[in-house]
Amino acid sequence: MKLYKSVWLSGVAVLAIAACSSTNMGITTKVKAKLAADPVVKAHQINVDTNGSVVTLTGNIDSAEAKERALALARETEGVTQVRDMISVRTSEVTGDAPDPNRTLGGIMDDGTISMRVKDRLRDDPMVKARNIDVDTRQGVVYLTGSVANDAERDQAIRLAKETEGVRNVEANLTVGAS
Numbered sequence: 001m002k003l004y005k006s007v008w009l010s011g012v013a014v015l016a017i018a019a020c021s022s023t024n025m026g027i028t029t030k031v032k033a034k035l036a037a038d039p040v041v042k043a044h045q046i047n048v049d050t051n052g053s054v055v056t057l058t059g060n061i062d063s064a065e066a067k068e069r070a071l072a073l074a075r076e077t078e079g080v081t082q083v084r085d086m087i088s089v090r091t092s093e094v095t096g097d098a099p100d101p102n103r104t105l106g107g108i109m110d111d112g113t114i115s116m117r118v119k120d121r122l123r124d125d126p127m128v129k130a131r132n133i134d135v136d137t138r139q140g141v142v143y144l145t146g147s148v149a150n151d152a153e154r155d156q157a158i159r160l161a162k163e164t165e166g167v168r169n170v171e172a173n174l175t176v177g178a179s
Contacts (some may be wrong), residue, residue, distance in 0.1 A: 024050040027079045031055055034073040041070045046087065047134055048074070056084040060136040060143040060173075064089050088145050088173040090138055111137035114166045118142055121160045128157050133174065135161070140168035147175045 028050040035043035045066075046059040055074050061067055067087045074083045115137040122130035133146040142161045148154045154174045161170045 024052070027053060027055065027077065030079070031057075031074050031077050034077060035070055038069060038073060041066050041073065045136075046070055050080075053079055053081040054084060055080050055082070056086060058086040058134050058145050060088045060090050060134065060145055062090055086145060086147070086173070086175060088143055088171070090136075090143060111139065114140065114142065114164065118161045118164045118167070121164055122157055125156060125160055127153055128160065129153070133157060137167075140166060142167050142170045144170065144172045144174055146173075147177075149177070151176055 028048050031048045031050070032043065035041045035046055035048070042061060045061045046057055049056045049058070055077070057070055057074055061070070067085075067089055070087065071083055071085055074080060115135050118135045118137070119130060122128045122133055122135070129149065132148065133144055136143045136145075142164070144157055144161060148157065154172065154176055157174065158170055158172050161167060161172075
């Protein structure tokens, strides 16, 4: 009896996995797994969202090669019918020069803290839907990637980011009307 029950439970698990593989969550999981296993792509820099077998990739990554590889992996994933590219490759006019040695310790703010402050401001603003915007910061340059409902929301997100302490510049890759 135990063997029958064990075989039955295994069969149910296999059916559940097979059913989930064609759902939004199942497709998202498969794409994320491919990105995580790839040596070129830094999966933690890319957000994956699936809606009706259409996969949207968002984020700010370090190289065009990683972007192309991520898009190819998503397109090759079983169950994916279309891939929406909302990935930005980091570029900046800011040089990698050492910071001014005359800055006070209180004036030095790391990029993670800046990103967190920008995210908090976006989340707390009633006009901006922060869940649709990825925030990443490099050397004080804030990269906003994602989708917004309209130009007013886009302008507000950029304004909030620019007004955040420690932000040197804002690069926005926000799609209007896709929120």
